Amino acid sequence: MSAPQAAILPGRGGAAGTVADVFWRNPKVLLALLLIPPLLWLGIIYLGSLFALLAQSFFSIDEFSGMVKYELTLKTYGELLNPANLDIIARTVLMAAAVTVAAAVVAFPVAYYAARYARGRWKALFYLGIMLPLWSSYLVKVYAWKLILAKEGILNWIFEKLHLTWLLEAYLSAPLIGGNSLSVSYTGTFLVFLYVWLPFMILPVQAALERVPGNLVEASADLGATPAQTFRTVLLPLAMPGVVAGSIFTFSLTLGDYIIPQIVGSSRLFIGQAVYAHQGTAGNIPLAAAFTVVPVVIMGFYLWGAKRLGAFNAL
């Protein structure tokens, strides 16, 4: 036996020991100290500036002087609803929807493989593969895609080598999705959006699938469900919160982006570009603010609809 030990050890002493004891007795103080700085940041700097921007949308611009008139009015929202602006909104929402659906379809098998089968080294490789594109600059990736999709680009070259130029030309001559080349078509914009936002879909879907116990899939098969039935009735509903989380990223990021459609795509505007143009060169802050409200409202409806459809039931 060594020397007898006291049942209660003396305090550690020093400032750190005293502080530790105080926090242990008052855990709420520690919690408050940890939470107040980020809450101030979120509450004042982030939400505050968002509401300040929203408030701007209820002002209007004086058509003669080009100065902002600080009177509450819905005139700016009326302007938002003119055909040219509605066009921009519809174009952006359709693009965001297409990108989101495609991202979900592409992401699901990848996420499923990673969650269910990948182990050890393969899992590390999976994360690296998903994250690696996020490490390089967004602009570099977008310009790289411009080179891939351009008329003198790699994709054209491949089609030519495969003697499939006629196929590409037939596709490009289609209305709406076509254009002079892929880099100036909606298809090009779509492909770049899909590429850039895909990790934001894969990761939440993978996290959701990881939480689905493997024996649920076995139980489903045991009860007579074919793999397709299991996918529809067990996997998809349970992965839905992940798909919705991912789609919030892909949908809202596409709604707000103003760089990709400017570099790759036709010259027609998306919401982000409209905001950029109105707050910059045009100096029409109220209309820019009104445009900004559009994605916020759309996301609100989107989440409400998703909840109504039971997308969060499995949470």
Place this chain on the structure above:
Amino acid sequence: MQTAVLFSRVSRHFGSVRAVDDVDLDVAEGEFFAMLGPSGSGKTTCLRLIAGFEQPTAGHIEIFGQTAEGVPPYRRNVNTVFQDYALFPHLSVIDNVAYGLMIRGRGKRERLQEAEAALELVRLPGYGDRRPNQLSGGQRQRVALARALVNKPKVLLLDEPLGALDLKLREQMQEELKVLQRSLGITFIFVTHDQGEALSMADRVAVFNDGRIMQVGTPQDIYQRPRSRFVADFVGASNVLPPEFTGSGKWASLRPEAVRLVSSGGHRARVVSRNYLGGQTRLSLEAGGQRLNMLTASGETLPADGAEVLIDWQPSDLHLMEDSQ
């Protein structure tokens, strides 16, 4: 009587691990069959081979006379009650129970009716609207049972279904499962590591060790006439006595409850320790260099630790074993 499940020389290897190694087995229709063994002995893998979650590395499996190799789980009229129940968290209790019927394309009214009847069978009527996470462990267990039984399977597989329940609930469920099995006449195959459970519930028991079946027989067979040291030791913690001790050239098993304290004759022994078990007390003894356990009623005045005592047993209680393993 028809054979419900037949294994002939079935093996399932995972790399170099022989989870199931050259197993022969036949389970009769309507039988309550238990697979008993320590964890990792291959009993659960055998169950998964019947369910179709695993395919044999070698050998042949028949279910009601039909070849089962290469047949996916969803084409087997066999249902499983999973160890942790595997209820679908996103579905209500009634939708969980009706799942198999829904998959088979039965109409909504019909399947809800049948599911409600199955819930009544497991004594959970009116629980249909709840979610699995609102139920206790025992209730989830019953839902899992109803979900399997509603499909009227030819064979019901139960993978340690009572393992997570507390003692009282477990004993109650053992009784109910037995009654249910008798009344439905479905073949039950039950995996457990609890020898008491296997002996009390099953018509026949297969004792597994290291991927092999050590012995198959009725509970009485297994308990009273173990063929090997492993079975004697695993089932009921028998005293396993070496050939030197018995003087017969064979290993023998001796049930702890067969050993008695006597006042004269018998064998000399020393009390090493005592374990109070409630109604009975287990004495750990040393006799002739051999450790022995005996069970005796707690009421008697018992010898103190270290006391020298005399013990004896009926010669017929000393069961000689053919197998020295």
